[in-house]
Amino acid sequence: MTQLRKWHPNPNVRGRPEDYPIDAEQSEVNPLMFAGVGGAALIYGAHWVRFMPSDFRVRTLGGVAEDWPFTYEDLAPFYEYVEEAMAVAGLSGNPAYPDGAPCPLPPLPVGRVGRKAAEGMNKLGWH
Numbered sequence: 001m002t003q004l005r006k007w008h009p010n011p012n013v014r015g016r017p018e019d020y021p022i023d024a025e026q027s028e029v030n031p032l033m034f035a036g037v038g039g040a041a042l043i044y045g046a047h048w049v050r051f052m053p054s055d056f057r058v059r060t061l062g063g064v065a066e067d068w069p070f071t072y073e074d075l076a077p078f079y080e081y082v083e084e085a086m087a088v089a090g091l092s093g094n095p096a097y098p099d100g101a102p103c104p105l106p107p108l109p110v111g112r113v114g115r116k117a118a119e120g121m122n123k124l125g126w127h
Contacts (some may be wrong), residue, residue, distance in 0.1 A: 048088050050079050050098055076100060096127060 009032040011019035022031045053072035080101040089105035
């Protein structure tokens with residue numbers, strides 16, 4: 001078994017004795033199942049966002065699922081603590097996210113791929 005297959009995150013490709021096949025023919029999403037030091041941090045994309053206040057009230061606002069047993073305001077101090085501890089970098093005041101404490105570090109420079117994406121979004125008038 002090649003290393004790429006042996007450590008593949010998809011059990012259908014990996015095919016270890018402890019894996020079981022997953023039928024994903026009717027799904028646009030393929031399974032990613034793995035265990036390793038850091039867990040899901042293996043695919044962490046460094047995008048650290050807060051939930052919106054409305055995310056905690058989905059039953060009240062939309063009649064689906066259940067409301068969380070606490071509010072965004074209850075959680076906000078913990079967001080601030082973790083953002084400081086993790087040294088989150090960013091530009092504060094993004095209207096797409098709820099208000100919060102300023103980011104502890106300034107935004108990182110935008111790379112070549114990010115500049116190209118921003119160029120396309122600007123042409124479309126997207127924030």
